[in-house]
Amino acid sequence: MRILVIGGTQFIGRHIVDAMVAQGDEVTLFHRGRTNPELFDHLEHRLGDRNGDLSALAQGRWDATVDPSAYVPRQVRTLAGALGDRGGRYVHISSASVYGHLDASGSNEDAAHVVLEDPTTEVVNGETYGGLKSLCEAATNESFGPGGAGWAGQAPSIVRPTYVAGPYDHTGRFTWWVERIARGGRVLAPGPKSNPFQVIDVRDVANFVTRLAHGLSNGVFHLVGPRPPFSFGEFLDAVVGEVGPQGAALKWIDAQRLLNAGVGEEDFPLWAALSDDLYNHALDPSRAIEAGLVIRPLEETIRDVHTHELLAPTPVRGVVGLSPEREAELLGALG
Secondary structure: OEEEEEOOOOOHHHHHHHHHHHOOOEEEEEEOOOOOOOOOOOOEEEEOEOOOEOHHHOOOOOOEEEEOOOOOHHHHHHHHHHHHHHHOEEEEEOOHHHEOOOOOOOEOOOOOEOOOOOOOOOOOOOOOHHHHHHHHHHHHHHHHOOOOOOOOOOOOEEEEEOEEEOOOOOOOHHHHHHHHHHHOOEEEEEOOOOOEOOEEEHHHHHHHHHHHHOOOOOOEEEEOOOOOOOEHHHHHHHHHHHHOOOOOEEEEEOHHHHHHOOOOHHHOOOOOOOOOOHHHHOEOOHHHHHOOOOOOOHHHHHHHHHHHHHHOOOOOOOOOOOOHHHHHHHHHHHO
């Protein structure tokens, strides 16, 4: 198949391209040429900027278009306008952050979305991200659905991943925990340990998105795992079990004590602290599993991330999270 990938050289897009090439697809990448431009030198690259210059897409026809990099609805609409019906079936990478306050574990894809106070904003931050992704979904259905500028005769598909982990994760969030626990010693673990938690391996996302691009399934899907109930404490226990050296031990400290000490959620990647949106991390993946999603064991993701960090020329482990000095200070004061 001929497939267009918007971006495709950083993390999720990179793995999607890998999965498609492994299946023998003819992949075209459209990107700015700034992030890892040396990747995939055997594939066709078209350079441009989805925020201003889509002229490189004026020619060509594809069986499917995969879009992991739309953060505001305008980007979806302008892409549809540039492609017309030449883009084939459209697969949009959204986020589990589209939901508002969920009252129970195990919500499906029909749960209510968060609504932005200002739907015209294009400021992407922690307050607006989920609402903007929801608006991107609406733009997907309008622009690539029947009657839209990008309608190619096939309904678009939307996937909503939770935290995405795996090799080449530039955010360093999951990786920070793996590498911190791999160093051993007492590890400050922020409570509550019972908070719901979900993560998805980037390679499982890539394999499922490839299915959608090939038309093997269609719809809106949660890409989350494990199935609830699963807790933050179980996640950290799994990391200890896989990469923790002898003597590695979690020291759980109450969330309010940490907050009182000036610790924020940015200090502990993937920590939900005292959030009201806990059940956004306890979504039901049944629809995606029935459509072909295969979720690898969490332990495999942990091992592969650790191995990647050991071999990577530029590890990402230090880009987020507490410094060792600050952690030791907090353990001394609170532990």
